[in-house]
Amino acid sequence: MKELVINKRQLAWSRLAPRVLAACLSCLIVLHAVPAVAEDREASQILIKNVRVFDGKEARLSSATDVWIVGNKIERISTTAARSADASAEVVDGAGRVLMPGLIESHAHLTWAATPLADLQNSLAGYEQVIATAEARNMLMRGVTSVRDMGGPVFGLKRAIDEGIVPGPRIYPSGAFVSQTSGHGDFRQQNDLHAQFGGQRFAMERKGHTLIVDGVPLVHAAVRENLRHGATQI
Incomplete structure (x- = not known):
C-alpha cells in the first residue's frame, strides 16, 4: 500500500453497513474532513485506529485495523501500525466505521451545481463564488476528494482550496465553455445579439462561464485563454 498516494486531509468515512456501502457511495459521511491541500509539504503523521478498510479491489471490508499515514502517503495498514507511529501523530478513533479512498467526480460544474441557470444569468459574480465555495465543501463532506470541473469560473476557488483557505476537493478546472x-x-x-453583430458580450461570458467563438482562429484563442488561467483540460 505504500504506492497509494493520498492527501492526508482528504479521508472519507462512511457509517453505512457493508452491504449498503457498494450501492450507496453517495451517502458517505466524512468524519475527518479539513481543507484539501493539493500537496501537503509537512511530514506530519496521522494514525487512524479501529477501521474497516474498503480499498476498491476486494469485495469485502477488512477486519478492524489501523492505518498509519506520513505526509500524504499511507505507510502501513495493519493491526500493528500504531507501533510505528510517532508519539506526536494525530490519532483518529474510527470506532469500527468504514474507511475508503476518496471518491472522484469526473464531470462536475461547481459554479452551476447549486445555482439555477436563470440565477446565473442575472446574479453577481461574487454571489456565485460564495455558492460554489459552499458546494465545494458539501462535495468534500460527501466523500468526494477530487473533481474534474467541466466548465465554469473555478480558477479562484481552486486556488483558495489549494492554499487551504477554504475546504473542498482537489479541482481540475476546464475554465469557460468553448x-x-x-x-x-x-x-x-x-434578443441578445452576438458581439460581432453589434451586441454586447452577455453576462455569462463576462463572468467567465462561457466563450462564444466561431472559426478555428477564435477557438484556438479561447482554448489558449483557458490554458493561460490554468485549465487542466478543455
Whole structure:
C-alpha cells in the first residue's frame, strides 16, 4: 500500500453497513474532513485506529485495523501500525466505521451545481463564488476528494482550496465553455445579439462561464485563454 498516494486531509468515512456501502457511495459521511491541500509539504503523521478498510479491489471490508499515514502517503495498514507511529501523530478513533479512498467526480460544474441557470444569468459574480465555495465543501463532506470541473469560473476557488483557505476537493478546472454560436455553451436570450453583430458580450461570458467563438482562429484563442488561467483540460 505504500504506492497509494493520498492527501492526508482528504479521508472519507462512511457509517453505512457493508452491504449498503457498494450501492450507496453517495451517502458517505466524512468524519475527518479539513481543507484539501493539493500537496501537503509537512511530514506530519496521522494514525487512524479501529477501521474497516474498503480499498476498491476486494469485495469485502477488512477486519478492524489501523492505518498509519506520513505526509500524504499511507505507510502501513495493519493491526500493528500504531507501533510505528510517532508519539506526536494525530490519532483518529474510527470506532469500527468504514474507511475508503476518496471518491472522484469526473464531470462536475461547481459554479452551476447549486445555482439555477436563470440565477446565473442575472446574479453577481461574487454571489456565485460564495455558492460554489459552499458546494465545494458539501462535495468534500460527501466523500468526494477530487473533481474534474467541466466548465465554469473555478480558477479562484481552486486556488483558495489549494492554499487551504477554504475546504473542498482537489479541482481540475476546464475554465469557460468553448462554444460555437447556438452551441452547448451559448446561453444567450433570443434578443441578445452576438458581439460581432453589434451586441454586447452577455453576462455569462463576462463572468467567465462561457466563450462564444466561431472559426478555428477564435477557438484556438479561447482554448489558449483557458490554458493561460490554468485549465487542466478543455
